[in-house]
Amino acid sequence: MRYLLPLSIIVLFLPSCFLGNQKAADQMHVDELALADVKLVETKLTLGREGKEPIRLEAESIKWFENEHRVVIENLELSQNDSEGNLFITGKADQAEIDTKSMVASLKGNVHLVKEDDRMEIEAESLELDTEESRVTAAGTVTISLEDGYLIGRQLEADLLASTLELSEIEKGVMYEK
Numbered sequence: 001m002r003y004l005l006p007l008s009i010i011v012l013f014l015p016s017c018f019l020g021n022q023k024a025a026d027q028m029h030v031d032e033l034a035l036a037d038v039k040l041v042e043t044k045l046t047l048g049r050e051g052k053e054p055i056r057l058e059a060e061s062i063k064w065f066e067n068e069h070r071v072v073i074e075n076l077e078l079s080q081n082d083s084e085g086n087l088f089i090t091g092k093a094d095q096a097e098i099d100t101k102s103m104v105a106s107l108k109g110n111v112h113l114v115k116e117d118d119r120m121e122i123e124a125e126s127l128e129l130d131t132e133e134s135r136v137t138a139a140g141t142v143t144i145s146l147e148d149g150y151l152i153g154r155q156l157e158a159d160l161l162a163s164t165l166e167l168s169e170i171e172k173g174v175m176y177e178k
Helices: 004-027
Strands: 038-049 052-065 070-081 087-099 104-115 120-130 135-146 149-159 164-175
Touching (some): 135 164
Antiparallel strands (some): 038 052, 052 070, 070 087, 120 135, 149 164
């Protein structure tokens, strides 16, 4: 009888410990549950593409999931040249995921892209960079800095090759006459 109370307490609280661990496991990001085929730490990587200029990546960590055709990157710096060998685009982001089939990169956290030839800078919390089409889309708020001013707006669609951009809403901006 003397052991009945402690034993009943253990029986009542033990299942809650296992349920708590299951909830934590359910909340884990899928990347933490899946094993990468290759994991590189503090490295540089070049993603080559047939008929296109390669994308150079430098990152704190790169996880390659070959069967899923994706690369997950932490603390990314990227660059790409144009077809004449001139620096075309540079960028930084806290996190990125690249679909290696479509070559679309989803960049997140302190994203900063620069189109080098005309110094068009795009800053956002997240955006998508289609490296095949040289297009950028962002659903949230973006800041665009140009040689003759800046714009802050939402819903960006930009064509980097044509140096055109479209915002569904402009919140603020200043453009200077040349």
